[in-house]
Amino acid sequence: MIDATITELVPLVGTRDACLAVGRSRATHYRQHRRSPRPPSSPRPRPQPAKQPRALTELECAAVLEVLRSKRFVDKAPAEIQAILLDEGTYLCSVATMYRLLRAHGETGERRAQAEHPARVKPELIATGPNMTWSWDISKLKGPAKWSYFHLYTIIDIYSRYVVGWMVATRESAELAERLLLDTIEKQNIRRDQLTIHSDNGSSMASKPVAFLLADLGVTKSHSRPHTSNDNPFSESHFKTLKYRPEFPDRFYSLAEARSFCTEFYGWYNGEHRHSGIGMHTPFNVHHGHARAIQHARARVLRTAYTKHPERFVRKLPQPPTFPTTTWINEPEKEGTNSMTA
Numbered sequence: 063m064i065d066a067t068i069t070e071l072v073p074l075v076g077t078r079d080a081c082l083a084v085g086r087s088r089a090t091h092y093r094q095h096r097r098s099p100r101p102p103s104s105p106r107p108r109p110q111p112a113k114q115p116r117a118l119t120e121l122e123c124a125a126v127l128e129v130l131r132s133k134r135f136v137d138k139a140p141a142e143i144q145a146i147l148l149d150e151g152t153y154l155c156s157v158a159t160m161y162r163l164l165r166a167h168g169e170t171g172e173r174r175a176q177a178e179h180p181a182r183v184k185p186e187l188i189a190t191g192p193n194m195t196w197s198w199d200i201s202k203l204k205g206p207a208k209w210s211y212f213h214l215y216t217i218i219d220i221y222s223r224y225v226v227g228w229m230v231a232t233r234e235s236a237e238l239a240e241r242l243l244l245d246t247i248e249k250q251n252i253r254r255d256q257l258t259i260h261s262d263n264g265s266s267m268a269s270k271p272v273a274f275l276l277a278d279l280g281v282t283k284s285h286s287r288p289h290t291s292n293d294n295p296f297s298e299s300h301f302k303t304l305k306y307r308p309e310f311p312d313r314f315y316s317l318a319e320a321r322s323f324c325t326e327f328y329g330w331y332n333g334e335h336r337h338s339g340i341g342m343h344t345p346f347n348v349h350h351g352h353a354r355a356i357q358h359a360r361a362r363v364l365r366t367a368y369t370k371h372p373e374r375f376v377r378k379l380p381q382p383p384t385f386p387t388t389t390w391i392n393e394p395e396k397e398g399t400n401s402m403t404a
Contacts (some may be wrong), residue, residue, distance in 0.1 A: 065094070118155060126154050127163055140164070182287040187260055187391040189221035192349045193250055195258045195391070196226065198243075199297035200234055200266060201304075203320055204313035212320045214304075215242050220260075220296045221389045223337050224349035225328050226250055230320045236269035243272065247279055254280030260391060262286040262294050293392065303331070341385035357385050 064084050068091060071080035081088045118126065129135060135143045140160035147154060154160075164170045189195040198217040205211050213234045217227040227246030231238050247257070259276060261267035263285050276283045286293030304310065304327060314320040332349075336342040343353045360382035368379050 118159065122155075123163055126160065127167070129154060130160060130164060130169075184287060184392050185260065185284050185293055186394055187220070187258055187284060188393075189219075189389045190387065192219055192222045192224065192351075193226075193252060193257060195220045195260065195389075197260045197294060197296040197391070198227075198267070199261060199294060199301070200239075200264060201301045203230070206313065206315040212314060212317060214301075214320075214324065215239060216297065216300060217242070217246055217259075218296055218300050219345075219349060220391065222345050222349035223296070223300075223340055224332055224345035225300070226349075228324060228328060230317065230324055232317060234264075234266055236266045236271045239266040239269070240271045240275050244275060244279075247281065252279070252281070255282075256280075258282040258284055260284040260286070260294065261297075262291075263288060295391065303335075338383075339386070341383040343385070353385060357382055 064086060067084050068077075068080045068086070071083060074080075075083070077091065078088060081091050129147075130140070130143065135146075138146075140157045143160070144154075144157050161170065187195050196217050197220050198215070201214045201216070202211040203214055213231050215227075215229040215231065215238065216225060218225050227242055227249070229238065229242045243259070259281055261283075266272065268285065273283065291298055307327065309323075311323070314323065332346045333344055335344060337345060340348050341353070341357065343356060347353045347356055364380045364382065368375050
């Protein structure tokens, strides 16, 4: 449309004013009209044995395909096949020709035999009270110099959100994790077959010392699916709470400073922090069984306020935030209410 308009205007006002009128630069106009049409490309001629003596005959092509499809070579790449045949004193054709023959028959997919791993089962963990399911993980804290870190081990009860055990160390190791888990299980008086511990697939979490320890103590272990951070949501959320605190420093300049900060943080988190996931109670009160009495006390306060001024509550008697009775990691899809799902 623009080209036709310029063509009509050029005899009347000239090329410059015609291009200016339609908003096109003269350079673009001259370039397009100077360009000669590109001739259509002709299809690449297929080599014929009579004209191209280099091409394989049909019998030779069939022989090469037979070798490529043989039981010996069916799961090997053409380059590897050619190398093996050369070692045996045989040359059939180039690697490119092998690929060309396979491509013509739609056989250029993965040729190597590969193990098929079944999909990892999604972990589905439930907790209806404290010390039924724990989640643990290790997070890095920046150290005094670039690329230096301290390692924060944290174990959290998914029902109460209570941090039952933590440790700051200079390294990540299975031995340290084993020691922390053992001390925490003993402090919480965990019985055999009472507890499930969930973690991701980190080297310390999936190590044999940790696995043997949990098996000896009668603790069930659970792991997230590979590359699925949502399978360990409580630990991930907890570390975000830690690192987004206003007083969280950019880096720690000593192990003692890191431990001092975490001591103060976990004292606040367990004893003072009102957690939205547990009805705005503190993890300490939920973990040690005080939350229900506090819930009733809150309800009495609201009831008294409603009695004094019912006109201020338009819809109904106010209730304190709901206290969840069940906590899940990956709750199965079903109808249900009064549960808290990660």
